[in-house]
Amino acid sequence: MTPERWQRLQELFAAAIELPDDERAAYLAGLAGDDAELRDELARMLGAHDPDSTWPRPAGAEAPDPMVGVTLGDYRLESLLGAGGSGAVFRARQLSKDRAVAVKVLRTAPGGARTALERFKREALAAARLSHPNLVRVHYFGRDEGRDYLVMDLVDGPNLRDRMAACRALGPDDPAPPGPDLRDPRACAALVRDLARGLQHAHAARVLHRDVKPRNVLIAPDGAPRLTDFGLAKDLELADLTQSGELSGTPQYMSPEQARAVRERIDHRTDVYSLGAVLYELLAGRAPVEGDTTAEVIHNILHRPVAPLYRGHKYVPLGLALVCMKALRRDPDKRYATMEAFADDLDRFLAGGSVHATKQNLVERAGERLVDRRVLMKLVPAAGVLGIAGGLALFQGARVVQARGLRPRVEVLVPGVAEARVSLLPLDRHHLPAGPERELGVARGGRLAPVVVPEGNARVLVRTEGGASSEHQRDFTPGTRAVIEARPRVTRDLTDGMLSVAARAGVRPYVFEMRPQGEAMERFDEPVDVAPFLIDAACVTNGEFRAYLAATGRRHLDHWSDGWKAVWDDPPREDWDALPVVDLRMEDARAYAEWMGKRLPTALEWELAAGAYDAPRWTDEASAQEWNARYVLGFPALAVWEPTGAVSTGAAYLEYAQTARGAGRATAAGFHDPFGNVAEWTETRVPTALPGAPSAAHHVASGAWHDRLEEADRATWLHVWRPGFVVESPQDTGFRCARSL
Amino acid sequence: MEGTGGGRIERLLRAVEEGDRAARDELIEVLQPELRACASRMMRGQDRGHTLQATALVNEAYLKMFSRDHPHFSDRKHLLATAARAMRQILIDHARRKGRDKRHADGERTPLDNIALEYEGNGVDVLSLDEVLRDLATFDAEMARVAELRVFGGFSFEEIATIEDLSLRTLQRRWSSTKAWMASRLL
CATH class of the missing domain: 3.30.200.20 (Phosphorylase Kinase; domain 1)
Structure with a gap:
């Protein structure tokens, strides 16, 4: 269509919709002078015209603004x-x-x-x-x-959620906007005390709120907090209107008994817990219990103890932390018995006196780790008979069993190797050693039966008598049942095509973080020492990956689309086998590396090898532009940002990808494509607990066609970080392998 | 909302352009509510899950918008329009991937799956919609932008009128015919 025709069409349409329905046909017929095509187009538009529908936005997406003015x-x-x-x-x-x-x-x-x-x-x-x-x-x-x-009442002010965000955005020395300064723990305490007094009043009138959360607290212009939305309120005088088992309330602020949806156990202490959760978030900057999904949040409320405030939150006064934690006890009997008691203890703190709340003792804490003390007592009737001492012993015994059930385990298979020693090296966030290596056992006859390992990021090391070894990086979380298939190799057999990178002290690693609220943060960490390692000079190619697939009895990766399989079987480019392989999940890349007796590099290793920590940097604009042009970043696939002509990643790969070992694109040390040809998976995880993100979010190093190098003199010039959850198996991301020396 | 007025954002944008890292962090903090609102307007659905979906979308939009390390947004309007575009691109990418990747067919749903489902529930295939928008852009770039702001950014007509510098009446009249044209192509 031409703009002129479109103009005309719009005018005709505007005139037609002013007419009553029954006159439109005559109007269309009367357009005999115009060309038939235009008339048909107009007829189709009138047929599709529906002024009341919100289409094409999702159903229910429309703001109910039609009500304004009513x-x-x-x-x-x-x-x-x-x-x-x-x-x-x-x-x-x-x-x-x-x-x-x-x-x-x-x-x-x-x-x-x-x-x-x-x-x-x-x-x-x-x-x-x-x-x-x-x-x-x-x-x-x-x-x-x-x-x-x-x-x-109209409360002309923000809700507490927004107020928290506004206060968090302030620097420590910025003046606070009018209203409570939530950076100050005392202001938080006073605010929660006021809410507790309000709830005390409601409870006295036998009304429970049941959905106390920051969003339901409005901050009035005079700074006073006011609780609203009694939408889930339960009037104790009335019969329960909801069906039992129905889940009501916002999960993060829900009490354990509410999460369990045991109706008879919900009483006013439910509000004590939820208000305690609000206080916790005010002080800690995050909800006491978090999770990616409602189900996970509920699971965590029931099974995971709240991290005590007085451990990692130094600026929270101890008395206030104790008050908060008492409100958050799992067992309602251990919380403040009434809202009034909660408010009174906050008053004591605010007046500078000592609070009534105390630390939990060991038995109580053990209880919190367990399912529920009462449940246990039901399961173990003997506990009641045996008395406190006996009950306690059983109790602690049960805790050990429980803990065993959750501790991560690893099983190691070493096919064709009679005997191999297996040990574990705990790692920190940069995958650097975080403690001494410890023996896990000896794999005999090709297998080490499952052994319990400590939680956390670690490297499992497998070594044979003959000096062959392999490394396996894993993040052991509770419940992990890892099975590692090791193919130990001798280092000197692997050096071909790999660069040796010397040990380096005092490197300050670049860190990219996504906070739970979604903010992206960049910074440089404390200096660390990096051990020497080998790293592939270039990305793994299609040809190499094809050989690996064949060796493992496959032709394709299972998740590839039919289209990609067809391309793989009949490549449209002559140099296909020399192009870097893409469309792999991080696990696929890792599996290849381990099959080869190697591992994936960490982000830090990748950067060191690429020269990101070397001086001098690329400081002048001109050379930055040159590298920009030569090293793929900034190809016209940038058009994905334009409303027209979007280029799919797969199509861009076919168009723009260059061979992995192409001439003229390596650093002096021989590291190919430091600025990217394809982006590359690394082992380093994005330190984040983003809601909604799956756990496998890994740093991706360098960039691909649609990325652009804007400023070469920035410390971050080498990084276009994309946590892996954006695309699980991106068609612009490949990998290379590494190995410790 | 206090403190997020245009003045502050534009001051921050200038500082970001000059390479001020702290300003960029501040900008992200300040924009958070706007982008979240943008995302949740897109899917003001019924169930609780939509908060997570909005969060996921905002996070991805950030990654898209800031991954290039040096955003040039001339002003707040431009930035919000870019956010709408980023969200469109995320949904399109997602839809492409779904089409290609049947693994998900019976697996668990991601937040993006749920967003896509909400569009589908209203008879909209995101990829076809994208094509129609591209077609529209060839003869009416302005309304293509409006459609993007409306459909993917979830902006109200008042906001769009400000962003595109159109009178509300003109905008609504033109949107009416544009929407009918799009619907005649898609439904």
């Missing part, structure tokens, strides 16, 4: 403030009194409408009875225009 009863909705679980909240004007209020309109959800309405009404009933400066007052519950709505 009057419900005495209230005119003025603007959308936000949307929550049960409905949208608007700033509104009460016409008879000419005052600003907040109106929450129940979202009409098909299917779930009844439950939602019951819940909504319950909120109204429960909250309307409450009047406290730290609770958002509910004034009215009504129905108009087929909509159920709730009228509340």
Whole structure:
């Protein structure tokens, strides 16, 4: 279509939709003078015209802004403030009194409408009875225009979640915006004390909140916190409206008994826990329990002890930490018995007195590690009979069993080798030794039966009598059952095509981090010493990988698409076998390396070998541009950023990839493509606990076609980091191997 | 929202252009709520999972936007438009990968899968949509940008009118015909 035709089409369309439906056909017919093609196009557009649909955005994605301007009863909705679980909240004007209020309109959800309405009404009933400066007052519950709505005080301020983010963005010396300065633990304590007083009032009126969380706390212009959204509130006077087993509440702030959905055990101490969780996050900067999925969060609430505040959080005063941890005890009986007791202890802390909360003793902590003390007592009735001492012994015995069940194990297979020693070297985040090497055992007859290993990042080392060895990097997490297949080799048999990199002291490793909130952080770590190693001069090629597949009885990797398999079987390029192999998962790259008797390089090793820590750097713009042009980065596939002409990664590979050992693209030491031809997997993990990200997020070194080297004089010039979760098996990422010396 | 007004962002953008690393960190912090809002507007769905989906999308958008180490965003509007583009690209890449990678067919769903499903639930195939948008861009680049902001960025018409410097009325009239044209191609 030409822009002119499109212009004309738009005009005709605008005129046509002004007409009533039954006149449109006549209008179309009347366009006889115009060409038929245009008329058909217009007819199709009119056929597809649906002014009310939100298409093509996802269903339910539309902000309910059609409600703005609507009057419900005495209230005119003025603007959308936000949307929550049960409905949208608007700033509104009460016409008879000419005052600003907040109106929450129940979202009409098909299917779930009844439950939602019951819940909504319950909120109204429960909250309307409450009047406290730290609770958002509910004034009215009504129905108009087929909509159920709730009228509340308008709190003109951010919620606590946003306030936390704003305070976190401040430097230590920046002045705080008006309101509580959440960098100050005392301000946090005072804020939580106020909320506790509000909840104390609610509990006295026999109303539980059950969904206490930062988002439900609004900060009024005078700085006072006010709790809102009694959407899950349980009125103890009323019969329970929800079906038992239904999960309600936001997982991170949910109490263990709530997570277990054992209805009869939910009482006011549930709110004590959730408010404790809010305090914890205020002080620690993260929720006491985290996880990638709702299921994981719930699992962690039930099974993982909250990391004590007084361990890693030096700036939290001990008294306040003790108060917080007491509110967060797994066993409701061990928490503050009432909201009032919680608030009183916070007052004691604020007044400079000593708090009533104490550290948990060992038995209590053991209890927290276990499923639940009461569950245990049910399972082991003898504990009650044996008395405290006997019960305790059983208790601790059970803890050991439990711990064994979770500890990671490794099994080592060494096919065709009669005897090999297996040991373990703990590693730090840079994959540098973090402790002494320890023996795991001897593999006889080609196998070492599963042995328990400590948690954490480590290298398993396999050595034979004849001086052959192999290395296997693994991150041992609880529950890991690793099976390693080792093919020990003698180092001198592997040096072909590998560069030797000398030991280097005082290197400050570059670190890229993704914080849980998603911020990307870059920094340089403390100086470290790096041991000598070998690294492939170039990436593993298609030809080499093909040979490996054949040797392991395969033609393709299972996950390859039919299209990629076809390309692999009948390559469109002459130099195919010399191109770096791509479309591998990190595990595939590692498996190849270990098959070869090598391992993947760490990010630090890769950078050292590529010369990233050498001086002088590429400091002038001109040479940066030259390298930019010569070393692939910044090819026209940059068009993936443009609205037109996106180039797929696979297509870009076919177009732009260069042979792995191409001339003129190596460092003086012979390291090929330091700026990337394809990007490369490394063993180093991205230090992050990003919600939603799978655990296998590995650093990717260098760059590929769509990446661009913008500034050569930056310390980060060599890095285009892409944690592996973006694409599990990217078509712009290959790898090379390394081996310790 | 306090402290995230255009002035502060534009000041930070200038500092970032001049290579100020601290400003970049600050910018990311400041933009976090905007991008999150952008992502969650895209999928203001019913279930709880959508928070995680929005987070995943924002994180990936960051990676796309900042992986080049030196973003040139002339102003906040440009940056938000870039965010919408990054999100589009992420969904497209994801859809391509899905098409190619049948392993996921019966495996667990990733947050991106869920986002894609929400689009599909509304009769939209992300890849076809992308093609139609590219087609549109050949004769009406402005409305192609609007469509991108609307569909992938989740911006309101008020915001888009500001970003594209159009009157709200003009925008809505033109969007109406553009949407009908797109629908006639896709539905």
